Amino acid sequence: MTVTIGPIKLCMPVILAPMSGVTDMPFRRLVKRMGVGLVISEMIASQAMIRHTRQTMKMIEKSADEQPMAVQLAGCEPEVMAEAARLNQDLGAQIIDINMGCPVKKVVNGYAGSALMRDELLAARIIEATVKAVSVPVTLKMRTGWDDHTRNAPRLAKIAEECGVQMITIHGRTRCQLYNGKSDWAFIRQVKQAVHVPVIGNGDVVTLADAEALLEQSGADGVMIGRGSYGRPWFPNQVAAYLSDKTLLPDPSLSEQHQIIKDHVEEMLRHYGEETGVKIARKHVGWYSKGLNKSTDFRVSINQADNAQAMKALIDEYYVALSDS
Structure with a gap:
């Protein structure tokens, strides 16, 4: 199994999720060395990126041995997102990932993250501006919807594809679920059926069986692992080996x-x-x-x-x- 993002081909269909306060350069490099298809930076506010704040510049530091890597941007202003994407491309990012999935209150209250799923026109403007601003592939991460009554991920995925997004990741919860309940892997299949670009499933993958079940229920092209990698930087590689040919790699001694x-x-x-x-x-x-x-x-x-x-x-x-x- 491989995943193709524009000109970039991932050798394994397993991706390390962007996680604030976790996926810094030391952790990304560690997971990459152990084996994973793609690593993604912590979520970076586009406004802070343009201001070149000290914390933000530390967050986007990268090394050659973690490539390919993606930088994830969050924001609600198309022009600012576009400029932040250009800056990161100039600094060596090979993929720009747009965050429309973060459920955290301070992000949502700023009309960014998963709040954008409630405004498809603004979401489309942000995606289009970001895609046009860079020559590297642009990807999108979102949830199934804002709440159980507005699970619009399939429609927004189609909009994103038409705007030029080259991969879409779906966390199987709504924003209002936060991290409660169970990730709805079966719903991701509706997104997969709506688009032609690769679709990655995310949420609650903490065992090899979880990864296999997610793919079976969703029909997704790959798996994104977040909290399942806490204290187990070797876990994404174990998942990749298992999905490839059912190889069971042991935990390190x-x-x-x-x-x-x-x-x-x-x-x-x-x-x-x-x-x-x-x-x-x-x-x-x-x-x-x-x-x-x-x-x-x-x-x-x-x-x-x-x-x-x-x-x-x-x-x-x-x-x-x-x-x-």
């Missing part, structure tokens, strides 16, 4: 996980500096250790570590003890 975590923490420290790097690393270390022996006490100690040396010492002590037990 505890000693291998120990090394993965150490390398990841080092990259975060280099990327952010010690103070911010330690704060961001805490949640990742917590995710890595979830379900392991005495992980609750370990997470408490990690959250209390206020410098890199202390954090790294705690990680070594915990994982060496696990490997020896």
Whole structure:
């Protein structure tokens, strides 16, 4: 299975979802090295992109070994979205992804993210302006609709295709569901039937069986994995192998996980500096250790570590003890 986005062919039909506060360059590079078709940046506000805020420029930093990668933009003004897309193309983005799926209140209240699904004319203007502004492929991520009464993703997908979008990702919930309930993978089939461009299914893929069921129910061309990769950067590659030929790749051994975590923490420290790097690393270390022996006490100690040396010492002590037990 391959997915083609304009001139770009993905070798595997598995994509790492854009996740605010998660898919920074260190995490994207890690997942890419382990095996995934495409990685996508955190959601970037188009206005902040144009202002070149320090935080935004850090969010769009990229490396050669994570290509191809996409930069996801959010906004509600066609001209601003177009300019932000041009800037990111100039900075090396190979794909521009438009966010019309974020359900977070502060984004929706700014008439961006999934709020745009309530205004198809404005959504079309934003898509058209973005497509015309760049020569790289433009993709779109959205939900099934605003609520159960307005599940208009198939119609908006058709509009997007007519405007030049070259791949569409559907999270199987409405905006009003937020992350509650179950992702409706079967509904995604209606989007697949409405367009000719690749359609990617997203939502609640945390096991190999989930990925297989999503494809069966939706008819989608590929799978996007978000929260299922928390603490498991190897999971997208496991999904890709399973979808390819039912290969069951094992989780890394505890000693291998120990090394993965150490390398990841080092990259975060280099990327952010010690103070911010330690704060961001805490949640990742917590995710890595979830379900392991005495992980609750370990997470408490990690959250209390206020410098890199202390954090790294705690990680070594915990994982060496696990490997020896």
